Amino acid sequence: MAQNSPGFASDCQFWLQKLSVWEQASTLETQQDTCLHLSQFQEFLRQLYEALKEMDSDTIMERFPTIGQLLAKICCNPFMLAYDESQKFLMWCLCCLIKKEPQNSGESERNFWVRGLLCRILSAFRFEVKEVDLFTQALGYEPVDYCPGLLKNMVLSLVSELRENHLNGFNTQSRMAPERVASLSRICIPLVTLPDFKPVVEALLTYHGHEPQEVLWPEFFEAVNEACLLKKIILPISSVISLWLRHLPSLEKATLHLFEKLISSDRNGLRKMEHSIRDSLLPQAACHPAIFRTVDEMFRCALLETDGAPEVLAALQVFTWCFVEALEKGNKQPKFTLKTYFPYASPSLTTVLSQYPKAIPQGHRLQPLLYLAKLLREALEDQIHGSREGPFESWFLLAHFGGWADLAAEQLLSSEAELPAALLWILAFYYSPQDGSQQREQTMVELKGILSHLLLLLRRGPLSAWELQAVASERPRTDPRPPAYDQLVRRLLLTFLFWAPEGHMIAKETITHVSFPLFQIQIGCQPCFWNTELPPRLHAPCSAMARTDEITREIIGFLDQTLYRWDRLCIEGPGSRQLATELLQELRAQV
Template identity: 60%
Template sequence: MAQDSVGLSSDYQFWIKKLSTWEQASNLETQQDTCRHLPQFQEFLKHMNKTLKEMDSKTIMKNFPTIGQLLAKACWNPFILAYDESQKILIWCLCCLITKEPLNSAESKLNFWTRGLLSHILSTFRLDMNEVGTFTQGLGYEPADYCPALLNNMVSSLVSELQENHLNGFNTQKRMTPGHIRSLSQVCVPLITLPDVGPLVEALLTYRGHEPQEMLCSEFFEAVNEAVLLKKISLPTPAIVCLWLQHLPSLEKAVLHLFENLISNEQNSLRRIECFVKDSLLPEAACHPAIFRMVDEMFRYTLLETDGAREIRAAIQVFTQYFLEALEKENKQLKFALRTFFPYASPSLVMMLLQHPKDTPQRLWHQSLKHMSELLREVVEGTAHRSYGGPFESWFLFVRFGRWSDMVAEQLVMSETEPPEALLWLLAFSYSPRDGSLQRAQTMVEVRALLGCLRKLLRSSSLLASEVLAAARECRDGDPRPADEENREGKPCQQLAHCLLLNFLLWAPGGHRIAREVITLMAQTDEITQEIIGLLEQTIYRWDQLCVEAPESRALVRELLAELCGQA
């Protein structure tokens, strides 16, 4: 080792003089001399890199005080950068100079200077075109063509090195050191959005080392996540999954970014919510159970904090829909059991909810909802309460599958027979899950009475808006909750009545004729107007998903939405 160091010191002095000579002269003779010595200089760099890897930064600066000068001269020489894999070897040498945890200003300054030089290598297109012009023209390139090609070649080389390192596993003779990989991630931070650097970013994210600690720096994760969220870069889903698994703050920020989009506009339509959720890439990433659980917990907490805000409920439903589609596409044989994703739910209930209504004959929808109600009621009020997480978990599960939960009111209104208790319970539970069994029973009585009034109105020769509103008022006035609790719950009985009325107006003969008058009288506040807009949007969205043929009702819903959104 000592003999190697003596030989290296001798070579070191020779090459630093050579680099100074090449830097000072730019004539043809100097260029020829540079090209002639490039193979030997690269061998010297390899030897130097091997030696530096065995030292810490303090020892390096003690043994080679002018190492920065040597590497800087090499990095700014276009002939050296263009030769074979010189860029990669120079990067490894520079990474050895970085102190992971600088203890003083001198070490911090050295880190800053080194990273600047590393950034220069990776973004060689910043080189002065006049500086490289002679060389590139000699190769038959235009400078503007040559420099991006140089960056591409360098990135390809680094990606290959990472992949080879991954395949070598514990073969320590060929493995990159964690320090090198960490430094490389730091170098990439200012270059994240460059398209040519994308493969290197992906390779770093998907790299699987054998170290107990994270090798990539947090700044790298944060920069990549920011670029992904702002659509400045595009990465494949596996790379994004690796990002969010390795750096949970990035996953949290991705979910919060989605929430910000949802609440930034009071008039977010379901279509806009659908676009926000889909563009967030969270449904695809959630196919990994760890990511699903994190996103699910944030949705659960936000749902509680916002008292079941419409945008959050809609986002949860859309997220679940796209998540299930992605899970089916990725796991044809269900790599992860559904129990992994829904640990607090009854397996038989989950399997029923997973069945899409459009795959079930329409005549059986009533029966399917009745069966779901029985399973939910057993959990909420029966002996299975402790096994599956209690009322809130059951409600949260039902909310996820909006394609079923939004059908209950419509099925009750369209039924020509006495409403079954199972569907009444399901509707009351979905609108007010915090109620106890006595309060829920009272709500069921009121809903049954309202449905009875509406059925009588169906037999009326001329349907009047005042009669419809009077029926709804009876349900609202019968709400037994104190005022403060009613407000905290979002006026569930009133919202429930509005939902039933809207479905009645859309399906009852003569309902279309008085729909505008009824809604105008109902929508006395901005809050109720937004509530009605949300109900109409959910209706048309559900019909589109289920391919429901109702051309006249569809036209009416769209007209009402246009008018109400214009007033809001």
């Protein structure tokens, strides 16, 4: 038919006249005549598409100058659209008229006009004409039932062709042409949020041809991604993964959208944070290594740019926890090893870190921690001598599974014999990864003194908040310590208050009493003492110490993370849990 243009042009003229007659009269005879010609018209429409797809849009307009008028009239005839595959062939014919790269205003206007017709076909089907009433009533349907069925049939046809199924009894062995897929993706841009059109969106996202380059329009990916982020469309995880794998900017935007959501919400609410992270679908999608590596790299940049902000660190740890759960749930027979997700880390170290010892009783956690410290030190030595990243890679890996540092602190506070140096090393490295070996050894000595003092307080008898303040005020060196060291000391003291039953008695007074500013920044005070012998009862702390909102938020973060970790590990601790919950509510009311 494509070779017989004159005869085909006459066919176009015949149907143009028929359509003009049908639209001018709304009688039973006209409807009957239309129905009699439907089968013949569908064959014409199919041949029309076969002819047009071999030409570019300029050639089409030159050979068939009335083609636009013909297709416009078809779009206005509900009987033509209602018949079997007519909607699909009409849509493809309209796609052939689109100029891929319009060179002038006329071609741009034509593209706009064609897209308007396509949108009408795909999204509306609200025909306010009497023919629909008569036709559907004769079939026993109401228009409200029948018209949406037109869209449904068209969507099924498109999905079927995209998936290379059999259409209308014809065996379609050839694949859909890449340019047709590209045109469809462009046409779909304003329609991605339509619920009835969702199957086409999914079929496009999962469509895979043999082309070396992506055929779908970037704007299509952007529109679908935006609709997903705003919850205007809910796609299965397989489609979301395909979207993010095929269009990296969409994955980056989804990750940034999550970051913004976490920052704008209650930054210390880890349960809310977990809900937002799961709702983003990023942990589930990250089971694909390429997606995980991209999201992980963005977390890395966020930590570096914020100098390890607690909020970013907490988000990374919650994300990792959700990711590991999704990986375990989805990979009953693992498709990828952990080495695939953490290619620069020691496989044995990654395995140990990912297997958080939640099933190991409290009294049997020392050996896993000692083994972890050994692997970390070996990895750190390798990186110092052979990696341009230095210690950051090992710290970044440990930061994903930060609960190990909390376990190390708890284990140290439960030691009845010599304090394990390996656990001191884990804490010193986790809170100050940038320190050299000599500075880290000095930090370990200082931590050992503080821990020995705390354990001595426990053995001595009833605790006093003033005595605990003395531990917080100790400074063995005259030069100032970095903020990370003060944070580590505060974490040890807070852990002590909730780990030791004796600490429960003074926890509330120690943390919230306005006249006793424990955990505050000290300004210009001299060291109180540094030995393991208990001093006499101390006087009131230095008046230069002042409570800051920053440290209050730090304590809130500790309480929230502790409760979150207890829930994760199914730790009961009813007394500690109730105390931490009450303190968390009280402190949140202050900021």
